[in-house]
Amino acid sequence: MMSQHLTDSVGVVRANVEADVPPRTLKQRLRSLAPYAYISPFYIIFFIFGAFPILFTFWIALHDWNPLGEPEFTGTKNFVNLMTDPRFWNATKNTFSIWFISTIPQLLLALGLATLLNHQLLKLKTGFRMIVLSPQITSVLAVGIIFSQLFGRDFGLINTALVEPFGFERIDFQVGTLSSHIAVSTMVMWRWVGYNSLIYLAAMQAIPKSLYECAAIDGANKFRQLVHVTIPQLRSTIIFTVIVSTIGGMQIFAEPLVFSGIGGAQGGNKRQFQTLTMFLYEQGFERFKFGYASAIAWALFLMIVLFALLNYFVTQRISQDEN
Numbered sequence: 001m002m003s004q005h006l007t008d009s010v011g012v013v014r015a016n017v018e019a020d021v022p023p024r025t026l027k028q029r030l031r032s033l034a035p036y037a038y039i040s041p042f043y044i045i046f047f048i049f050g051a052f053p054i055l056f057t058f059w060i061a062l063h064d065w066n067p068l069g070e071p072e073f074t075g076t077k078n079f080v081n082l083m084t085d086p087r088f089w090n091a092t093k094n095t096f097s098i099w100f101i102s103t104i105p106q107l108l109l110a111l112g113l114a115t116l117l118n119h120q121l122l123k124l125k126t127g128f129r130m131i132v133l134s135p136q137i138t139s140v141l142a143v144g145i146i147f148s149q150l151f152g153r154d155f156g157l158i159n160t161a162l163v164e165p166f167g168f169e170r171i172d173f174q175v176g177t178l179s180s181h182i183a184v185s186t187m188v189m190w191r192w193v194g195y196n197s198l199i200y201l202a203a204m205q206a207i208p209k210s211l212y213e214c215a216a217i218d219g220a221n222k223f224r225q226l227v228h229v230t231i232p233q234l235r236s237t238i239i240f241t242v243i244v245s246t247i248g249g250m251q252i253f254a255e256p257l258v259f260s261g262i263g264g265a266q267g268g269n270k271r272q273f274q275t276l277t278m279f280l281y282e283q284g285f286e287r288f289k290f291g292y293a294s295a296i297a298w299a300l301f302l303m304i305v306l307f308a309l310l311n312y313f314v315t316q317r318i319s320q321d322e323n
Helices: 002-020 026-061 077-083 086-117 125-132 140-150 157-166 177-204 209-217 222-233 235-250 254-266 276-286 290-322
Strands: none
Touching: 026 290, 077 290, 086 125, 086 177, 086 222, 086 235, 086 276, 125 177, 140 157, 140 177, 140 254, 177 222, 177 235, 177 254, 209 222, 222 235, 235 290, 254 276, 276 290
């Protein structure tokens, strides 16, 4: 009985308060919608150029889609065929192999280069930072052509200067699996080392100087300061660069395509360095199997989403440990 009385009292008070509040005018209602209008262009553009192409690609993947014929709905047939296609798994293996060979040395070199750029005695720091970033503004096609010449079998500088003088036979980098992966990985490293070094440099400059002073008082030399101060402070940044490099490495396309030359998107006569994006390009734009190519695109998309989720959980775990 008491609870019912309290409920009725609250209802009466609420009704009186609502009665005292004047109705909102049209101007007030439009003003409340203004924040949504300000952010709406981003979502509209994202839906047109981001969400819609992804959804439409999934729709195409459910069809036997040839631009010269009538699309035929096949359901999940393309995905089933993809899971049993040895060419897909070969491209996946090549993609991860090139990523592994290129990413680990690349990030180590970037860390060392950032340490040098952060040195107090270094002069012309701005100029050196611009130089290490120059590969980013260089055409990927030009880089691929130059490195293809460097790794050439007959007249390549690598064979002439580093292989033949030591009594070894000239290496045909395009024929071998490991040699082709090393050649493509070298292009990737040259292009992205400077970019990652600047990311590390920015994170290094945010480390408090007092940590290095305390380490120096305790007798730590520069190498120990790097291992016990710099790297632990860069833990989140290193994880970020690993995940971003992984996502970028899974989408590698221009470097191996240019390196293959007349071999096209097959990545060599035995598909020894064909990546997932090259396999996608071959099926979609050389064989015109748009449905199958869309299934490859969605498989690649799901792989990237898994790595993005891995990045989220790892960074969340690190932030919890730091707190």
